[in-house]
Amino acid sequence: MESSTWIVDARPFGGAPADVRIAGTTIDVILPHGERSPAPGDVVIDGAGGLLLPGFVEGHTHLDKTTWAMPWYRNAVGPRLVDRIENERRWRAESSHDAGHASRALALEFLRRGTTRLRTHVDSILTRACAISKACARRARRSPMSSTCRSSRFRSRAS
Numbered sequence: 001m002e003s004s005t006w007i008v009d010a011r012p013f014g015g016a017p018a019d020v021r022i023a024g025t026t027i028d029v030i031l032p033h034g035e036r037s038p039a040p041g042d043v044v045i046d047g048a049g050g051l052l053l054p055g056f057v058e059g060h061t062h063l064d065k066t067t068w069a070m071p072w073y074r075n076a077v078g079p080r081l082v083d084r085i086e087n088e089r090r091w092r093a094e095s096s097h098d099a100g101h102a103s104r105a106l107a108l109e110f111l112r113r114g115t116t117r118l119r120t121h122v123d124s125i126l127t128r129a130c131a132i133s134k135a136c137a138r139r140a141r142r143s144p145m146s147s148t149c150r151s152s153r154f155r156s157r158a159s
Helices: 081-095 099-112 128-142
Strands: 005-012 018-023 026-032 043-046 056-061 115-120
Parallel strands (some): 005 043
């Protein structure tokens, strides 16, 4: 029999202390604390009387725009959307913002704090890659038999 993982002396949803057995990726059994002992070879995690909840869900975030763990940035710009877009482009260029690094740092912080599912949005402003891809797609529609967009990084779906 495959070993299980037990979280002992935890309070599911803030209730009475319980022991939770996990088989693979499924909660198999929830018992009052101390009612049954884990089998030899099972992994045991001491819940120490702590609260036990399912993973949290972050339903709306923008990981690519985070300034997590970076110096404070006051986003004081005009009221129009274009003002915000131009300000962000300028700030990214001046600060050398690494969206990949910052996104990963924030995603890991979400995980450390119990969030196991994220729904994130990414910048909808045309980036160079997106502009090249769209240009390639337009070229392919005009002449599907031509050799379009030979760049190894940017290929249209039509090429």
